[in-house]
């Protein structure tokens with residue numbers, strides 16, 4: 001390998017691997033090193049909430065091991081390597097008592113799951129699923145169990161509810177809000193998804209929270225704030241994610257909700273970039289695949305010598321609840337306008353219209369979900 005300090009990418013999730021792939025399309029020579037805290041196996045994270053529907057366990061969802069990825073991409077990959085600090089003056093990463101010099105550094109280290117502080121002695125049965133290793137542990141512990149309680153009725157909670165029902169499990173969903181996916185869907189669309197999930201057999205306990213999880217003779221007892229007690233074998237916590245900012249902040253990088261970067265994905269430190277779930281791009285934290293792919297393409301060009309700003313188009317999100325196909329393109333935060341709703345049972349077409357009649361966002365369920373592509377073309381891109 002040449003003496004040139006490498007481009008170091010921290011993280012081998014979709015952001016890290018997509019960036020490496022895009023960069024190698026433009027440059028085969030500059031050394032690239034990927035370091036990751038996990039096993040470095042390549043997988044598509046959105047597939048984690050489809051395992052039962054597709055009849056795939058963790059091994060079935062794995063796409064390639066790190067040796068295969070290293071060979072395919074012409075990069076070095078260091079699994080099980082936890083970054084513990086960044087020295088932007090010395091251009092070095094700290095990995096415990098080791099260090100690694102970088103020419104350019106890319107932070108693609110994702111987001112942490114939010115963990116609720118719950119009472120009880122059964123917290124070893126509470127699982128968060130935010131990567132393939134979590135999923136493997138969850139499936140292993142689930143073996144033999146039949147009853148799952150899910151905390152959270154956001155996109156991930158609802159997707160797991162549908163998938164686990166498809167796998168034949170009994171599913172209870174507990175959430176403080178009174179509607180599903182409140183940050184994504186207008187109420188009629190949320191009600192449609194709830195109706196179809198209930199028809200599938202999912203039981204909802206909305207407007208309340210889990211207070212404790214205790215071991216019972218079989219599995220655990222999940223106590224709710226409203227006085228209900230549920231029997232479960234496992235609890236899945238799907239209450240949200242928080243971009244990983246701590247190490248970046250400690251290194252003096254500007255952070256807010258995420259690691260602050262401009263549209264060229266540049267942090268406040270020279271030659272340090274960020275993308276994916278850890279990044280706040282020009283004020284926006286979008287924990288989805290489409291934005292990170294757009295960032296990977298732009299940043300690859302920048303790293304190859306042509307400084308390029310990312311331009312987000314429209315970013316529709318498909319909710320993987322096959323019992324009620326759903327697509328949503330939320331209107332910009334604070335946009336002026338109102339929802340116009342067409343509803344036929346659980347088939348809902350909700351358009352967020354400006355005063356001038358322009359479509360600024362939409363949510364479609366059931367048979368209207370087929371219109372998502374046409375509607376996405378009507379919505380103005382996030383960046384001009």
Ligand code: FAD
Pocket residue numbers: 010011012013014015016035036037038045046047048049081082083084108109110111129130131156244275276277278286287288289290292317318320
């Ligand atoms: P991650 O995949 O989290 O990767 C982070 C990497 O950084 C890992 O390799 C980790 O080991 C490493 N790392 C972290 N800390 C350190 C450290 N200190 N040192 C070294 N390495 C470190 N989005 C959609 O658009 N559509 C969907 O349908 C969809 N479905 C989803 C379903 C589920 C169940 C989940 C959990 C998410 C879903 N998402 C979906 C979101 C999408 O998957 C994520 O936005 C995306 O995968 C994030 O990729 P990432 O590479 O930024 O982060």
